[in-house]
Amino acid sequence: KQEVTQIPAALSVPEGENLVLNCSFTDSAIYNLQWFRQDPGKGLTSLLLIQSSQREQTSGRLNASLDKSSGRSTLYIAASQPGDSATYLCAVTVWGGSQGNLIFGKGTKLSVKP
Amino acid sequence: EPEVTQTPSHQVTQMGQEVILRCVPISNHLYFYWYRQILGQKVEFLVSFYNNEISEKSEIFDDQFSVERPDGSNFTLKIRSTKLEDSAMYFCASSDVRINEQYFGPGTRLTVT
Numbered sequence: 001k002q003e004v005t006q007i008p009a010a011l012s013v014p015e016g017e018n019l020v021l022n023c024s025f026t027d028s029a030i031y032n033l034q035w036f037r038q039d040p041g042k043g044l045t046s047l048l049l050i051q052s053s054q055r056e057q058t059s060g061r062l063n064a065s066l067d068k069s070s071g072r073s074t075l076y077i078a079a080s081q082p083g084d085s086a087t088y089l090c091a092v093t094v095w096g097g098s099q100g101n102l103i104f105g106k107g108t109k110l111s112v113k114p
Numbered sequence: 115e116p117e118v119t120q121t122p123s124h125q126v127t128q129m130g131q132e133v134i135l136r137c138v139p140i141s142n143h144l145y146f147y148w149y150r151q152i153l154g155q156k157v158e159f160l161v162s163f164y165n166n167e168i169s170e171k172s173e174i175f176d177d178q179f180s181v182e183r184p185d186g187s188n189f190t191l192k193i194r195s196t197k198l199e200d201s202a203m204y205f206c207a208s209s210d211v212r213i214n215e216q217y218f219g220p221g222t223r224l225t226v227t
Contacts, residue, residue, distance in 0.1 A: 031213045043205060043220035044157070089157065093213055099145050099169050100213040104157040 002027045002094055006105035013080055014113050021075040021108045023090030028068050030092040031100050035064050035075050038087045038107065047088075048075070080112045116140045118219035120206050126225045127196055135191045135222045137206030146189045147207040147216060148181065150174070157205065163189065164212075196226045 003026045013019050023033070032051045036044040048057045048064040050073070056065045063076040077084060087107040093100040119138045127133050139146055148160040162169040163181055171179075178200075180192045189208075193200055203223050207216040 032215075034215065036218075041223075044218040046215055046217060049215040091157070095213075099162050099164055099209075101147060101159045101162050101170060102149070102157075102207075102216060103159065106156045 002030075002092065002103045004090060004092055004103050004105035006088075006090055006108050008108060009106065010109040010111070012111040012113065015080060015082060017080050017112075018076070018078050019080055019110070021077070021088050021090075021110070023073040023075070023105055025071045025073075025092050025103075027094075028071055030068065030094060032093045033064075033066055033073050034091045034093070034102065035062075035073075036089040036091065038089055040087075044089065077110075080110075082112045082114050085110055085112050116142075118206055118208055118217050120204075120219035120222050122222060123220065124223045124225070126227065129198060129226055130195050132192065132194050133196060133224065135193075135204050135206075135224070137189045137191070137219055138187050139189055139206065139208030140210075140217055141187070143208035143210050143217075145169075145209045145212060146181075146183070147209075148191045149205045149207065149218075150202040151205065151221075152199075152202045160191075160204075193224075196224075198226050200224060201226045 035047045050057045050066045061078040087109045089107045091102040091104045121136045146163040151157045161171045203221045205221045206219045209216045
């Protein structure tokens with residue numbers, strides 16, 4: 001059974017710092033991996049999608065990497081800002097019936113201090 | 115930019131009542147999903163839906179739950195005889211192909227009293 005783990009559970013950094021969030025999964029048979037942002041009491045905003053054949057994806061200050069064989073992904077955030085404060089969720093797509101569905105980690109709660 | 119919408123944003127109901135949560139997926143998407151998140155816990159998959167049929171359902175999605183696409187735009191989750199433990203945030207998502215980025219709605223917070 002696929003399990004997704006995110007470490008650390010919480011992270012507090014000063015503004016301007018570069019940081020890395022970690023995600024690991026137990027079964028390398030994934031189709032893709034998505035990183036999401038969740039603000040308190042709100043929905044999920046998709047940040048990046050990495051296909052299983054890709055090694056990394058970039059969007060602005062965000063860079064996500066994927067090492068499928070070792071079951072790991074990282075989300076790198078450059079020059080962090082207070083507005084980046086949120087919970088970041090990692091999810092892998094597994095095959096279910098006739099379409100994929102997502103298995104989520106519990107998230108890393110990021111706090112960026114001004 | 116197209117987005118997934120959900121109504122209501124917050125629903126309070128008494129134990130034993132039936133609730134219907136509504137979602138309007140992105141218009142050209144064909145694959146639909148419901149997930150839930152109990153406070154402080156992981157987002158959990160409930161059910162996936164394509165071509166007017168359930169593709170897969172999780173262990174959570176028992177006979178208490180049902181989904182429907184009553185018309186060309188809405189996608190609903192019905193919970194019969196609600197229990198206290200059904201209190202959670204329910205998210206609808208959609209995607210354009212079988213395995214691709216899923217776009218989530220803002221969620222419906224269900225509180226069962």
